Amino acid sequence: MKRDIKKDKYIVSKDYQLIGARYQLSTVEQKLVLSIISLIQPSDTDFMHYQIPLSNFDNLIENNNHLRLKEACKSLMSKPLEVQDNNDEWLIFNWFSHIRYKGKESLLECSISPELKPYLLELKGNFKSFNLKYILPLQSSYSIRIYEILKKNEKNVKVDFELEELYNILKVPDSFKTFGKFKEKVLYIAEKELIQHTDIFFEYEEIKTGRKVTGISFRIFINRDNTVSKEISEQEKFRAFILEEYKNGENIIYHPRLERHLVIKNGLLAISESGRYLSKEDAKEMWAFIFKRKDLLIPKPFDYFAKNEH
Numbered sequence: 001m002k003r004d005i006k007k008d009k010y011i012v013s014k015d016y017q018l019i020g021a022r023y024q025l026s027t028v029e030q031k032l033v034l035s036i037i038s039l040i041q042p043s044d045t046d047f048m049h050y051q052i053p054l055s056n057f058d059n060l061i062e063n064n065n066h067l068r069l070k071e072a073c074k075s076l077m078s079k080p081l082e083v084q085d086n087n088d089e090w091l092i093f094n095w096f097s098h099i100r101y102k103g104k105e106s107l108l109e110c111s112i113s114p115e116l117k118p119y120l121l122e123l124k125g126n127f128k129s130f131n132l133k134y135i136l137p138l139q140s141s142y143s144i145r146i147y148e149i150l151k152k153n154e155k156n157v158k159v160d161f162e163l164e165e166l167y168n169i170l171k172v173p174d175s176f177k178t179f180g181k182f183k184e185k186v187l188y189i190a191e192k193e194l195i196q197h198t199d200i201f202f203e204y205e206e207i208k209t210g211r212k213v214t215g216i217s218f219r220i221f222i223n224r225d226n227t228v229s230k231e232i233s234e235q236e237k238f239r240a241f242i243l244e245e246y247k248n249g250e251n252i253i254y255h256p257r258l259e260r261h262l263v264i265k266n267g268l269l270a271i272s273e274s275g276r277y278l279s280k281e282d283a284k285e286m287w288a289f290i291f292k293r294k295d296l297l298i299p300k301p302f303d304y305f306a307k308n309e310h
Contacts, residue, residue, distance in 0.1 A: 010035075010038045010131060010132035011038055011129050011130070011132065012034050012037050012038045012129065012130055012131075012132055012135070013037075013040065013041075013042045013120070013121065013123055013127055013128070014037065014120065014124060014127060014128060014148070015118065015119040015120070015126060015127045016126045016128065016152060016211060017085070017119060017125060017237075018083065018116070018119035018120070018171060019128060019148050019149060019152045020084075020149070020152075021081045021082060021084075021169075022081065022082040022083075022084070022168060022169055022171060023080070023081035023082065023085045023171060024079065024170075024171035025079055025080065025292060025308075026075070026141055026142060027077065027138070027139060027140065027144065028115060029072055029075060029076045029079070030038045030135075030141055030144045030145075031135060031136060031144075032052075032072065032073070032076065032108075033076070033095055034054065034097075034135055034144075035052055035132065036110050036112065037112075037120060038132045039211045040112075040120050040121070042121075042122075042123040042124075042127065042129070043122065043123075043230055044121050044122070044133060045121060045122055046117075046121065047111065047112045047114070047116075047117065047120075047121070049107065049109055049110070049111055050109070050110050050111075050112070051107045051109045051110075052068075052107065052108045052110075052230040053106060054106050054107070054108060055109055067288055068211075068309065069101070069108075069189065070101065073099045073101070073108075076095060076096070076099070077094060077095075077096065077099065078096060079092065079094075079095075080092045080093055080094050081094075081095065083119070086108050088153070089161075091115065093113050093115040093116070094113050095112070095113060095116070096110050096111060096113060097111040097112070097113055097114070098110070098111050101143050108261075124184050128148075128151055128152045130147075130148070130151050130199075131199070134147065134197060134198040134199055134226075135147065135198075137196075137197040138193050138197060138198075139193065140186075140189045140190060140193060140305065141191065142170055142172070142185075142186045142190055142195060143189060143190040143193040145169070146170075146186075146187075146190040146194070146202075147190070147194055147198055147200070149169070150194075150200060150218060150220050153218075153220060154200055154220045154222075157220055158217065158218065158219050158220070159217075159220070160207065160215060160217045160218070161215060161216050161217050161218070161308060162214060162215045162217070163179065163182075163213060163214055163215055163216065166216065167182070170186065171232070172186065180211040187204065187216075190202075191204075193260050197216075197226070197298065198223060198225045198226060199222065199223050199226050200220055200221065200222060200223050201220075201221050201223045202215060202218050202219060202220050202221065203217050203218075203219045203221070204216050204219070205219075206219045215227070224236075228249055235287065235288070235291050237286055238290075238291050238294075239287055240290075242264070242290065243264055243267060245266055246263065246264045247267075249263050249264065249265060250263065250298065251263055251298050252290065252291050252298060253289075253293070253296050253297050253298065254296065255286065258271060260272060260274070261273065262286060262290070265277065269282075269283045269287070279295075
């Protein structure tokens with residue numbers, strides 16, 4: 001049985017242990033692996049033969065360079081991953097059993113290693129899903145790994161790592177194992193790429209033992225600029241401003257349909273004259289009206305919008 005990427009959503013779901021596995025793949029190799037994994041549904045009970053139409057993933061090849069793709073696949077087959085089950089047990093295996101390029105159909109067909117079944121199939125808990133679209137624009141292999149690791153921990157908002165632990169998970173070369181170099185070659189680039197392309201971003205603090213940096217504390221934030229449309233994002237910023245500016249119940253705006261003024265009461269929209277709270281549906285309509293007709297607002301915030309609409 002085969003599954004084509006065109007027929008499925010581009011969602012990657014991985015068991016937590018697989019996210020924390022140790023491996024070192026190039027950017028192209030990681031995108032290839034994650035593109036295949038995005039074809040698997042968490043409820044699937046067995047692997048299939050998975051196919052990628054290369055036209056859907058121009059990031060895998062440049063200028064129709066199939067030789068480059070072949071070299072990436074050969075390299076991938078020579079790079080195992082290591083899963084640490086506990087302190088005393090570990091498992092090393094390859095990502096794929098085979099990779100076949102079908103030139104006439106312009107397809108890449110892969111079968112996933114059976115050892116990956118516990119980490120990709122019948123996932124019911126302790127797994128994380130994310131959209132492949134956030135991975136494909138990333139240019140650094142370390143940015144991809146850091147994205148996965150932080151995405152796993154996003155509900156915790158904060159996660160700490162010992163520096164040596166992070167070096168091992170990311171498989172950074174010895175030349176990066178001074179904090180200055182790691183900061184320059186890994187953290188700075190990941191910080192910039194995640195905020196530009198993905199649904200999360202991070203800030204970090206150095207954890208020191210004496211003067212030496214021995215760990216990193218990450219704070220994880222939702223990147224609303226990439227998760228909601230620009231218009232919705234602007235409306236939410238506008239709503240937050242109005243809620244704060246008029247929190248004491250002053251009139252906000254006169255609404256012609258209601259023939260009444262609107263006010264904020266207890267953080268909700270209400271009709272000034274009657275004090276009646278608006279229903280959820282009416283409130284959504286009113287917020288949209290207020291956002292579009294800022295010119296009708298009672299004078300208080302005029303200076304703010306004059307400054308922020310340019």
